[in-house]
Amino acid sequence: MTSARSEWLDTALSYPQTSMTVWAPSMSAMYGDRAAVVDGDRVLSYRELDEKSAQFAGALSAAGVVEHDVVLMHLGNCADFHVAYYGALRVGAAVTLVNPLQPQPGLRRQIEETGAVAAVTQSQQFDTLLGASADTAIRLIAVVSDDSVEAGAVDTMQFDTVQFDELLARHSTEFEPAQVSGDDVAHIAYTGGTTGISKGVRVLHRNVVGNVTQMCGWRAGYQTVVNDGLVSLEKIEGLDIAGVVPGEGATIVVSPLFHAHALINTSFLLACGLTQVLAGRFDPARMLELIETHHASYITGSPAMWHALATHPDVATRDLSTVRVVSSGAAPIDHVTLEALGVAFPNATIAEGYGLTEGTCVVTAMPLVRGLGYRIGSVGLPVFDTQIEIRPQGDTTATVGPNERGELWIRGPQVTDGYLGHPEITAEQYVDGWLATGDIAYRDDDGYLFIADRAKDMLIYKGYNVYPRELEEILVTHPSVSTAAVVGRDVGATGQEPVAFVVPLAGADVDEDELMAYVAERVLPYKKIRDVVVLDALPTSAAGKILKTDLRAQLA
Known part of the structure; x- marks a missing residue:
């Protein structure tokens, strides 16, 4: 050592005995007019991030959102994500984060599980959110869009739907952070779901x-x-x-x-x-x-x-x-x-x-x-x-x-x-x-x-533990392989045998038998790859994790 x-x-x-409610004003005090977020041609300074998050907090408060309520973040990466995130925390609400490409059934399940009362979305996924929000606790939907928004065929009595910038403009650039404790929930963050049903984590x-x-x-x-x-x-x-x-x-x-x-x-x-x-x-x-x-x-x-x-x-x-x-x-x-x-x-x-x-x-x-x-x-x-x-x-x-x-x-x-x-x-x-x-x-x-x-990816073959990660490390050293993932295929009482899914390097051809022999030369016999499947790309989550559930489903 x-x-x-x-x-x-x-x-x-x-x-520090504090909460995330003070994060935006704290950063503004430290860095002022320094650029905080660059989104294409849009530049948001630390001071502007503080002011706009205060406006959003004021908008949520005016809509009846109080401490311990939940705000749904139904956004891709954009400058307004930061505004909405720090604004929701500032009013004392918890945020629940969701992939904006989430299909309507999964989105509705998250809304119902969390009891979200407000949501921020973008125009491209607005209709999906409307359908998922019907007859739920959501009463305010703010839409990041260059155009005014309407609730369409959905019962407009349930929602106040408003364009995000229009909503901010109605409120002051000052908002006193809510008094919440360190033991209050800041995020309801859903797990990646790469090995099973996604669950909400109380952060x-x-x-x-x-x-x-x-x-x-x-x-x-x-x-x-x-x-x-x-x-x-x-x-x-x-x-x-x-x-x-x-x-x-x-x-x-x-x-x-x-x-x-x-x-x-x-x-x-x-x-x-x-x-x-x-x-x-x-x-x-x-x-x-x-x-x-x-x-x-x-x-x-x-x-x-x-x-x-x-x-x-x-x-x-x-x-x-x-x-x-x-x-x-x-x-x-x-x-x-x-x-x-x-x-x-x-x-x-x-x-x-x-x-x-x-x-x-x-x-x-x-x-x-x-x-x-x-x-x-x-x-x-x-x-x-x-x-x-x-x-x-x-x-x-x-x-x-x-x-x-x-x-x-x-x-x-x-x-x-x-x-x-x-x-x-x-x-x-x-x-x-x-x-x-x-x-x-x-x-x-x-x-x-x-x-x-x-632990859920580990295979047991003939009573031996087989770790896919070890095999994947070997596969990517092969001169024709770009990326690889290994999953188990059920073989009855024997257990599970390892099967490799590989993506070739550009211009390369993968010889499945040669690749299996390449791995076999480098591992104990019970760890040998038993089959190779060549793909154009491995399925991945938005966070970059390989979706081995999809690969197992393909084998099945």
């Missing part, structure tokens, strides 16, 4: 403030503090971090803001004064252009995105020297992509991390402190004030030793309050302050964490 690592792990933070204000505080310390070396009711930053002495410099640089936002990974990163980076440049639909050439144009210093995304970006030919012609941190989350990153990123961004630290909705967002991350070496394949160390244990599957009373696999359990200020409407599942996964993540992991001798697989 190096002294730098000891000093890093010995650091403990204090967590408390203290969880969000806590996780943002952890990231400000971990990525920038600053502590959040409260002065006169507002949050500000203070330098943590003794940490030499090659990361975010508050009040400088920008980040390019591609990941959907309705997902915890992007949302918590946004609040952390805005708290540090980085300009959020919204990139729209991911296009590697466009993103590389934005990085160069806006002198981006911090970029975050998923492995599928990084693979496309790092291997794009424009990498050789763009000036990417301003990038200091490349942060990867949402899913494990393969080492081939990791190495390509190092070449594409020579001045950046590649910082893989791990998190989950039930842990607000970030649980572990690669440190940015100088003097620590990178651990290939590791998702780093537990962020400040976070404990992790690796416990044998099926036995919550014991822990395993270094380099032994088991289920990952976590405890810290970011561990959320459980599942909405699922007390039995909550009791199973949230035990004495600890959260069972459902992920198979191990720690090396120095405490660095490695994610082996999802």
